[in-house]
Amino acid sequence: MKKIYVIGVGLIGGSLALDIKKLDNSVTIYGVDKSDEHLDLALAENVIDKKATLEDIKEADLVIVSIPVDATVKLLPTILDLVSDDALVIDVGSTKEDICLAVEEHPKRRNFLATHPIAGTEFSGPTAAIYGLFNGKTNIICEVEETTFKLQEKALKMFTDIGMRIRYMKPKSHDKHIAYMSHLSHISSFMLGKTVIEQEKNERDIFDMAGSGFESTVRLAKSSPEMWTPIFEQNKTNVIKTLEEYIQNLTHFKELMEKQDFESINQEMKDTNYIKQILKGIA
Amino acid sequence: MKKIYVIGVGLIGGSLALDIKKLDNSVTIYGVDKSDEHLDLALAENVIDKKATLEDIKEADLVIVSIPVDATVKLLPTILDLVSDDALVIDVGSTKEDICLAVEEHPKRRNFLATHPIAGTEFSGPTAAIYGLFNGKTNIICEVEETTFKLQEKALKMFTDIGMRIRYMKPKSHDKHIAYMSHLSHISSFMLGKTVIEQEKNERDIFDMAGSGFESTVRLAKSSPEMWTPIFEQNKTNVIKTLEEYIQNLTHFKELMEKQDFESINQEMKDTNYIKQILKGIA
Numbered sequence: 001m002k003k004i005y006v007i008g009v010g011l012i013g014g015s016l017a018l019d020i021k022k023l024d025n026s027v028t029i030y031g032v033d034k035s036d037e038h039l040d041l042a043l044a045e046n047v048i049d050k051k052a053t054l055e056d057i058k059e060a061d062l063v064i065v066s067i068p069v070d071a072t073v074k075l076l077p078t079i080l081d082l083v084s085d086d087a088l089v090i091d092v093g094s095t096k097e098d099i100c101l102a103v104e105e106h107p108k109r110r111n112f113l114a115t116h117p118i119a120g121t122e123f124s125g126p127t128a129a130i131y132g133l134f135n136g137k138t139n140i141i142c143e144v145e146e147t148t149f150k151l152q153e154k155a156l157k158m159f160t161d162i163g164m165r166i167r168y169m170k171p172k173s174h175d176k177h178i179a180y181m182s183h184l185s186h187i188s189s190f191m192l193g194k195t196v197i198e199q200e201k202n203e204r205d206i207f208d209m210a211g212s213g214f215e216s217t218v219r220l221a222k223s224s225p226e227m228w229t230p231i232f233e234q235n236k237t238n239v240i241k242t243l244e245e246y247i248q249n250l251t252h253f254k255e256l257m258e259k260q261d262f263e264s265i266n267q268e269m270k271d272t273n274y275i276k277q278i279l280k281g282i283a
Numbered sequence: 284m285k286k287i288y289v290i291g292v293g294l295i296g297g298s299l300a301l302d303i304k305k306l307d308n309s310v311t312i313y314g315v316d317k318s319d320e321h322l323d324l325a326l327a328e329n330v331i332d333k334k335a336t337l338e339d340i341k342e343a344d345l346v347i348v349s350i351p352v353d354a355t356v357k358l359l360p361t362i363l364d365l366v367s368d369d370a371l372v373i374d375v376g377s378t379k380e381d382i383c384l385a386v387e388e389h390p391k392r393r394n395f396l397a398t399h400p401i402a403g404t405e406f407s408g409p410t411a412a413i414y415g416l417f418n419g420k421t422n423i424i425c426e427v428e429e430t431t432f433k434l435q436e437k438a439l440k441m442f443t444d445i446g447m448r449i450r451y452m453k454p455k456s457h458d459k460h461i462a463y464m465s466h467l468s469h470i471s472s473f474m475l476g477k478t479v480i481e482q483e484k485n486e487r488d489i490f491d492m493a494g495s496g497f498e499s500t501v502r503l504a505k506s507s508p509e510m511w512t513p514i515f516e517q518n519k520t521n522v523i524k525t526l527e528e529y530i531q532n533l534t535h536f537k538e539l540m541e542k543q544d545f546e547s548i549n550q551e552m553k554d555t556n557y558i559k560q561i562l563k564g565i566a
Contacts, residue, residue: 094495118495138491167491177486180479182495188475189500191532193555195525196463198532203460207561208421208450211401212377212465213503215562217472220496222559225552233545242478243537247530249474249481254526262516269508272476276505278490279498 001061001088001154005052007032007079009042011120012092013066014129017047019162022131030056042126057082062154065091070230073102080108088151090115094178095234096142096171113155114142116174117164118182122222135163140178142171179238184246186220186228187239193221284344284371284437288335290315290362292325294403295375296349297412300330302445305414313339325409340365345437348374353513356385363391371434373398377461377510378517379425379454396438397425399457400447401465405505418446423461425454462521467529469503469511470522476504 004020006013009031017029031048033039042048057063060083065072072093079089080103090113093099100114119137121128139159144152159166169177196214200206232239256264287303289296292314300312314331316322325331340346343366348355355376362372363386373396376382383397402420404411422442427435442449452460479497483489515522539547 118492120495137494140492165491167488177483177489178492178495180482181489181492181497184478185475185496185500187533187536188471189496190552190555191529191536192468192471193558194532194551195467195529197555197557197561198528199463199525200460201557201561204561205450206460206464208448209401209423209461209464210562211420212403212461213468213472214464216499216502217468218558218562219499221552221555223552225549225556228552229545229549232540232548233543236540236543240537240540242482243533243540245481246474246478247533247537249477250470250526250530250533253470253474254523254530257515257519257523257526260516260519262512265515266508266512268477269473269504269506269511272473272480272504273508274480274484275476275501278480278484278487279493279501 001158002027003030003060004028004062004064005030005032005057005060006048006064006066007054007057007075008065008067009033009038009048009126009129010066011124011128012117013064014042014047014126015131015133016064016066016092016117016162018129018131019134020158021049023161030060032057038126042129045126045129047126047129054078054082057087058084060084060087063087063089065089068227068230069093069095069099069234073098073234076103076112077106080106080111083108083111085111087111088113088154090155092117094182094231096140096174098234100143100171109146110148111151113144113147113151114171115155115159116140116142116178117159122219124224124227132163134159137164138167139164140167140169140174142169142174144168175235176238179235179242183232183235183239184242186223187232187243188246189218189220193218284441285310286313286343287311287345287347288313288315288340288343289331289347289349290337290340290358291348291350292316292321292331292409292412293349294407294411295400296347297325297330297409298414298416299347299349299375299400299445301412301414302417303441306444313343315340321409325412328409328412330409330412337361337365340370341367343367343370346370346372348372351510351513352376352378352382352517356381356517359386359395360389363389363394366391366394368394370394371396371437373438375400377465377514379423379457381517383426383454392429393431394434396427396430396434397454398438398442399423399425399461400442405502407507407510415446417442420447421450422447423450423452423457425452425457427451458518459521462518462525466515466518466522467525469506470515470526471529472501472503476501
């Protein structure tokens, strides 16, 4: 794999580019982006070697599609139309069902591998790209059996070389579980931020208190709305279900407080402390 | 201040002890705790120099009260009864109104300073105590005018020596704002943990996905129920109000998703991104 095209040079695409280039300095990383400003930034930061356009991907050995998930659904068939018969195309989107459906019947389906590297920060754009973002992290691969064996192998080597462990899931299962593990966390954080801003935005001094739990819990509310809106849209059925359960649990907690049943409140927290055992050794 | 008694040798009391001892090795740190096991641990970890009992505090130059806030309300009058006329007594509790009320009429009220150092981790107990926990953090001091000038001065010197900036607030105002900045964050995190555990606890593999937002957002759900139950109880009116607003915002978000109004959802997130500006430079 000598010619690598990154479509969407942001946090994930840019960080993958940095890791891949570090592993093999002889590859050329081409950036494709709808924002020319992003491309210039990516070039200036050495995230990419050269600017390119979508039409150039016919030359690609590997195409990394790292754009919002609605754009992936729209663009992926065209990308597969354009690439050569030997090219590997991977996406890195946070939803998998609609993306896999979009190319289900495509004649070059076997050139495509659906992946979701579980890594990131709350920042976005080419300046957010960092080395080593994926080291020790999990990559969820969906419908692996739909990709040619030779291209599977190339992808797996690349992901393990940058330090990722691989997990295989069905797209439906991925989207259901990621709704709990990621999408709900983002909404809970955004709404926490909204609630506090509504009450406190005119009292800037108050944010000196942010170290008491708010700052880390609201971190995800800095995330990009452009990236997250289409994720929530594509995964709406699962996300609505998680939200219903979350609201129900919060309402129950509030009712316990109104009834002054602090013994039950203590028990709720004790039961949830079990999260310590679950998360131990992860991260 | 040569003889310092820490009542409750946990995360906050223990970390204060470590910082104070580092600043002046000639002080003696005495630990008082209802758990003898905690005291032995604190001694073994060099968090305290000697074990002591409550009666011994008549010898104290400084008493740090770092126990759950319900215990502080109960014990603080007795502590003030016991100490000498020159002793400084400070508490470090996460609520301030009930604690200040508990000693409002106490003859030694002017020996007491109400503080809330905004620092901590999700861990607890003497083994959670760490050096430098308070460096660069904010300490909220309430009713400073009720403390003798000389003892105010000693306390301020100690807190600024360990790197804290000081903010003055009324107890009522502290409890209202800390409900948004800390207590709501803890409940949102506990209920996020509960929602995920209910659905996913039999699918341990799923927690490989925790890096996608869940892990940091659920961090506070590891906190001690023994410490947090009395905080929620003392601050119940404020906390219930924040919970109502939070549930209302989450419900609105869910309704937008059900109506498939993703333009408004995008706008909600854009508006909340304002949190980036607010938090910039804090922490």
